[in-house]
Amino acid sequence: xxxxxxxxxxxxxxxxxxxxxxxxxxxxxxxxxxxxxxxxxxxxxxxxxxxxxxxxxxxxxxxxxxxxxxxxxxxxxxxxxxxxxxxxxxxxxxxxxxxxxxxxxxxxxxxxxxxxxxxx
Amino acid sequence: xxxxxxxxxxxxxxxxxxxxxxxxxxxxxxxxxxxxxxxxxxxxxxxxxxxxxxxxxxxxxxxxxxxxxxxxxxxxxxxxxxxxxxxxxxxxxxxxxxxxxxxxxxxxxxxxxxxxxxxxxxxxxxxxxxxxxxxxxxxxxxxxxxxxxxxxxxxxxxxxxxxxxxxxxxxxxxxxxxxxxxxxxxxxxxxxxxxxxxxxxxxxxxxxxxxxxxxxxxxxxxxxxxxxxxxxxxxxxxxxxxxxxxxxxxxxxxxxxxxxxxxxxxxxxxxxxxxxxxxxxxxxxxxxxxxxxxxxxxxxxxxx
Numbered sequence: 001x002x003x004x005x006x007x008x009x010x011x012x013x014x015x016x017x018x019x020x021x022x023x024x025x026x027x028x029x030x031x032x033x034x035x036x037x038x039x040x041x042x043x044x045x046x047x048x049x050x051x052x053x054x055x056x057x058x059x060x061x062x063x064x065x066x067x068x069x070x071x072x073x074x075x076x077x078x079x080x081x082x083x084x085x086x087x088x089x090x091x092x093x094x095x096x097x098x099x100x101x102x103x104x105x106x107x108x109x110x111x112x113x114x115x116x117x118x119x120x
Numbered sequence: 121x122x123x124x125x126x127x128x129x130x131x132x133x134x135x136x137x138x139x140x141x142x143x144x145x146x147x148x149x150x151x152x153x154x155x156x157x158x159x160x161x162x163x164x165x166x167x168x169x170x171x172x173x174x175x176x177x178x179x180x181x182x183x184x185x186x187x188x189x190x191x192x193x194x195x196x197x198x199x200x201x202x203x204x205x206x207x208x209x210x211x212x213x214x215x216x217x218x219x220x221x222x223x224x225x226x227x228x229x230x231x232x233x234x235x236x237x238x239x240x241x242x243x244x245x246x247x248x249x250x251x252x253x254x255x256x257x258x259x260x261x262x263x264x265x266x267x268x269x270x271x272x273x274x275x276x277x278x279x280x281x282x283x284x285x286x287x288x289x290x291x292x293x294x295x296x297x298x299x300x301x302x303x304x305x306x307x308x309x310x311x312x313x314x315x316x317x318x319x320x321x322x323x324x325x326x327x328x329x330x331x332x333x334x335x336x337x338x339x340x341x342x343x344x345x346x347x348x349x350x351x352x353x354x355x356x357x358x359x360x361x362x363x364x365x366x367x368x369x370x371x372x373x374x375x376x377x378x379x380x381x382x383x384x385x386x387x388x389x390x391x392x393x394x395x396x397x398x399x400x401x402x403x404x405x406x407x408x409x410x411x412x413x414x415x416x417x418x419x420x421x422x423x424x
Contacts, residue, residue, distance in 0.1 A: 034194040066420075070416065073412055077408045084134050085134060101155070105158050
């Protein structure tokens with residue numbers, strides 16, 4: 001995959017014939033990822049019928065499947081696989097900030113005021 | 121004055137500007153949906169056992185929507201590669217499929233929404249006993265547990281009826297076809313219900329509640345509150361409609377952008393094909409993000 005240049009960035013357009021050869025492999029990859037995503041969806045629905053002992057297991061498996069699907073979409077469809085550093089920086093800092101905000105919310109749960117039976 | 125770096129790479133970022141800009145926008149969208157997701161999660165885990173509505177969302181329809189969006193993501197990616205190889209007609213064919221998938225998603229969502237708007241829950245002034253009303257066996261499980269609310273479709277009622285509108289129309293009684301747990305519960309939801317009711321043996325019969333149940337007549341005077349499955353109904357539907365509604369708006373916006381680029385905007389393919397390809401790539405990024413959000417929404421809303 002590393003020899004595929006994103007020639008959209010170059011000012012000189014490449015000729016269609018060389019591009020077609022390059023992108024044939026890319027298209028096959030997209031179709032493969034599509035198959036993986038369909039399988040992932042089937043797994044997600046199949047989870048409906050499996051009972052796990054603990055809640056964290058159910059949530060964990062569901063989110064794991066969803067995260068795996070998301071990774072495939074992000075890496076291949078969104079071209080993160082081609083590794084442009086500044087995009088990685090944006091994604092990394094987004095994840096860090098979102099994780100931080102989630103953590104803030106989770107830890108706030110332990111200092112919620114008690115208001116009777118609507119809140120634990 | 122030419123817009124810089126629409127096709128040339130900036131030396132410091134290594135990208136053309138549109139791509140970095142779109143990624144930054146997607147970062148802000150992550151904050152938006154992240155906040156809404158965490159709100160849903162907190163409300164969900166804060167609910168006591170047996171008090172969170174279950175069986176009210178149609179899983180196969182949700183799965184179909186997921187597959188539709190995934191397919192549209194694939195066709196967007198393939199249409200971009202078609203542009204990169206200079207094949208505009210192939211790009212156009214793939215984009216038409218993308219737009220069809222988008223319309224299909226929105227159509228299915230609208231059907232889901234409309235089905236909810238004419239599905240009612242009636243809260244009663246005084247609870248009914250399940251022994252007197254065996255048709256309501258599906259609403260509760262233990263024989264002696266009083267029934268405080270009934271879920272179902274009401275004969276002759278359109279969407280968005282409320283107690284006030286019923287009283288204004290002078291309706292004296294409503295015939296409701298009870299169908300709580302309308303859709304089959306997941307294994308997890310069944311287990312939770314078992315624990316809440318604490319009588320696993322009796323729960324089995326309750327799961328077979330369907331629309332075939334005979335209707336029950338309730339005097340309007342016995343109703344303390346009535347609500348369709350609309351945001352006002354309760355926390356579950358408020359967050360469900362907020363999350364899926366905002367997502368559907370994103371799908372619509374993305375579809376409109378694709379349609380613009382495909383028809384009126386296609387002039388740029390003749391004047392500046394590289395820039396056109398880049399704009400399709402950036403829109404594709406947005407579309408994949410919308411697909412990503414749904415990939416998380418589907419299990420969290422429908423399954424958990």
